[in-house]
Amino acid sequence: MKIGRRAGPLAAAPAMLLLATGFLVPVLIVFAFSLLPPRTFGWTGELTLSNYSTAFTDGYWRNLAWSCMLAALTTVLCLLLAWPAAKALHRLAGHRATAVTLAIALPIFISESVRLFGMALFLMPGGGILAGTLDAVFGISVGTILNTRIAALLGLVYIHFPFVLFPTLLGFSLLPNDQVEAARDLGASGWQVFREIELPLAAPGALTGALFCFVLSLGAYAEMSILGGQAVTVITRAIEQRFNYAQDWPLGAGLTMLVIALTAIVVFPFLRRVDIDRLIHR
Amino acid sequence: MLAAGGSAIGISLFGCGAPEDRRRPLSLLTWDAYADPHLLALWRDATGGDIRYEIHVSDPTSVNRLRAGETGVWDFINLNNPWARKQLWPQGLIRDLPRDRFEPLYREMFDKFAPPYHWAMSEDGHHLLGVVQRFETFDFVVNTDVFSPRIARDEGWDLFNNPDLANRYGILAYEDWNVMDICMGAGIHPFSAKTEEDFAAFERTARLWVGNAKMITTDFAQLNLAIINGEIDAYFTGGTYSITSARLEGIDNLYAVSPSRGPANGKGSINWIELNSAVANPEPHPETLDFLEWITEPEPAYVIANGNGNLQPVSQMAQPEVLARFSQEQLVALQWDEFEERIANAVEYDVVPGYERLYDIYAAAVRIRG
Numbered sequence: 001m002k003i004g005r006r007a008g009p010l011a012a013a014p015a016m017l018l019l020a021t022g023f024l025v026p027v028l029i030v031f032a033f034s035l036l037p038p039r040t041f042g043w044t045g046e047l048t049l050s051n052y053s054t055a056f057t058d059g060y061w062r063n064l065a066w067s068c069m070l071a072a073l074t075t076v077l078c079l080l081l082a083w084p085a086a087k088a089l090h091r092l093a094g095h096r097a098t099a100v101t102l103a104i105a106l107p108i109f110i111s112e113s114v115r116l117f118g119m120a121l122f123l124m125p126g127g128g129i130l131a132g133t134l135d136a137v138f139g140i141s142v143g144t145i146l147n148t149r150i151a152a153l154l155g156l157v158y159i160h161f162p163f164v165l166f167p168t169l170l171g172f173s174l175l176p177n178d179q180v181e182a183a184r185d186l187g188a189s190g191w192q193v194f195r196e197i198e199l200p201l202a203a204p205g206a207l208t209g210a211l212f213c214f215v216l217s218l219g220a221y222a223e224m225s226i227l228g229g230q231a232v233t234v235i236t237r238a239i240e241q242r243f244n245y246a247q248d249w250p251l252g253a254g255l256t257m258l259v260i261a262l263t264a265i266v267v268f269p270f271l272r273r274v275d276i277d278r279l280i281h282r
Numbered sequence: 283m284l285a286a287g288g289s290a291i292g293i294s295l296f297g298c299g300a301p302e303d304r305r306r307p308l309s310l311l312t313w314d315a316y317a318d319p320h321l322l323a324l325w326r327d328a329t330g331g332d333i334r335y336e337i338h339v340s341d342p343t344s345v346n347r348l349r350a351g352e353t354g355v356w357d358f359i360n361l362n363n364p365w366a367r368k369q370l371w372p373q374g375l376i377r378d379l380p381r382d383r384f385e386p387l388y389r390e391m392f393d394k395f396a397p398p399y400h401w402a403m404s405e406d407g408h409h410l411l412g413v414v415q416r417f418e419t420f421d422f423v424v425n426t427d428v429f430s431p432r433i434a435r436d437e438g439w440d441l442f443n444n445p446d447l448a449n450r451y452g453i454l455a456y457e458d459w460n461v462m463d464i465c466m467g468a469g470i471h472p473f474s475a476k477t478e479e480d481f482a483a484f485e486r487t488a489r490l491w492v493g494n495a496k497m498i499t500t501d502f503a504q505l506n507l508a509i510i511n512g513e514i515d516a517y518f519t520g521g522t523y524s525i526t527s528a529r530l531e532g533i534d535n536l537y538a539v540s541p542s543r544g545p546a547n548g549k550g551s552i553n554w555i556e557l558n559s560a561v562a563n564p565e566p567h568p569e570t571l572d573f574l575e576w577i578t579e580p581e582p583a584y585v586i587a588n589g590n591g592n593l594q595p596v597s598q599m600a601q602p603e604v605l606a607r608f609s610q611e612q613l614v615a616l617q618w619d620e621f622e623e624r625i626a627n628a629v630e631y632d633v634v635p636g637y638e639r640l641y642d643i644y645a646a647a648v649r650i651r652g
Contacts, residue, residue: 039638041349041350059646060649062649062650063649066652120504124511125511125512125513126510126512126513127510127511128511144513146513147496147497147508147513149652225499225500225501226501226504229452229496229497230455230497230498230499230648230651231497231651231652232651232652233648233651238649241645241648242645244340244343244457245340245342245457245641245645246641246642246645247342247343247346248638
């Protein structure tokens with residue numbers, strides 16, 4: 001009996017140990033670094049909060065605001081795209097759905113940078129795939145959105161769409177088709193079906209996807225670099241600058257802690273509200 | 283490399299095998315040329331030894347890694363010229379080389395490197411700190427369909443001060459180099475002490491240049507493509523390092539420009555020289571010095587010059603035997619006909635006084651860009 005009661009904690013111990021050493025300890029080290037004087041590497045300096053004050057007084061709020069805004073926009077756009085796509089895939093259910101799902105899922109296995117460079121080649125003016133093809137086939141000359149904020153946003157949506165689609169699809173799998181049919185038989189409009197049946201049942205999945213999307217987009221950088229031409233400087237780029245060329249690990253660590261805190265502020269209230277167990281049919 | 287790593291782990295676990303098998307791989311902390319698979323294969327063929335490597339993020343990052351205790355990890359470090367003399371040697375992070383063995387190698391190089399070569403020696407002049415090999419200027423690149431090379435050379439860094447070029451150029455975000463270039467554009471000697479007026483001029487130029495840039499990226503292929511597609515007409519920082527692979531494919535309107543004049547004692551170009559040194563590893567790899575000597579032989583030197591597809595001059599090209607290995611196309615890609623002029627117009631790379639403050643100004647300009 002004793003072992004029975006301990007079985008859960010015992011089984012969880014390896015994972016907890018892994019999380020503690022692989023996640024918690026690095027975060028604590030970053031936190032400790034964030035309290036060191038700027039541009040120092042030793043642990044002997046006096047502890048200070050100056051990195052946090054610099055983060056708020058030196059214009060980093062602007063980069064944090066860009067990161068948040070782009071992450072929010074990406075999340076909304078991905079949700080708007082994922083909802084009808086998931087609904088269609090749920091209805092298709094079968095071989096056709098599998099083919100479409102594979103077409104969306106397979107690119108995830110390709111490096112993000114490679115996909116973004118592919119997108120850059122597609123958008124490039126002159127000899128780019130889109131501009132070159134339109135010019136060669138139709139004689140239409142077009143410009144490009146490459147190296148703009150719009151291109152960066154397009155890249156964010158392109159990369160993060162599957163992270164919203166698949167949890168949303170999981171949410172739709174909770175939706176019994178006969179319930180929708182019954183509602184229709186009883187005269188419910190499309191809007192009523194959406195509001196009364198689809199939304200309550202599929203929303204947890206979509207929100208889980210939205211959470212993934214927001215958190216991943218908040219930490220994204222390659223999209224702004226490869227497609228955006230640094231037309232916008234996000235907080236991850238500012239952090240990278242502090243750790244790399246500035247050799248200012250304490251300020252880089254301070255900025256990192258702020259991003260972690262912001263992520264926690266978004267994630268924890270969400271986790272309290274969404275019933276993940278129900279979503280995974282447990 | 284996986285095989286090499288796997289072998290080393292296996293041996294340490296089981297503690298068996300011939301003495302040669304127990305040898306750990308020679309470990310290089312280096313710029314890309316020394317990580318070229320052809321070079322690693324040549325070394326393996328010559329000695330049977332394996333090499334593992336890591337490519338620098340930036341010079342100061344790697345210097346800090348050694349400071350942080352990674353001398354026990356690496357055997358060889360390849361950095362730009364000032365670091366060995368001014369940081370690594372004074373802090374005991376590299377070993378000196380036996381002069382009787384290595385100074386004769388300098389006599390096989392261009393006259394510029396005649397021993398005792400300044401950057402290869404300790405401040406007191408007694409210790410030889412490494413072997414120079416790759417060297418070149420690194421300033422900016424133009425599209426010769428838009429700018430004649432002669433005009434670009436004469437215009438120098440003022441090209442980027444010209445409002446007509448706003449939104450028609452890019453920045454290769456090698457940011458320590460960007461700081462030096464902006465100094466040049468602001469009329470400041472990058473390697474001299476800065477006054478408050480200098481910092482103010484730097485800030486004005488940094489905001490102008492960063493704000494007016496069409497694109498900023500760490501990938502020079504993207505910038506070359508942007509020139510080819512007519513998005514931009516020029517970019518800094520750039521040089522033969524960033525364009526030779528494209529020029530070898532026949533895109534010869536990409537052109538490396540080294541300004542013919544500037545604020546660095548009349549010079550406007552910057553000449554980097556890589557110095558290869560032996561890390562002060564407490565358990566030195568027995569083949570470190572052999573490797574440092576071997577890379578100066580004609581075949582390895584040629585492979586290094588072509589390292590990872592970015593053709594760059596090496597000091598051994600002073601030897602007819604080495605120079606003869608380069609095809610006419612390669613020499614054209616390297617703009618070899620004007621190489622001496624480029625080097626003559628360049629100030630040698632050095633540590634930038636006031637770098638931290640300058641970099642913070644530059645980084646702030648990047649942050650407010652978008």
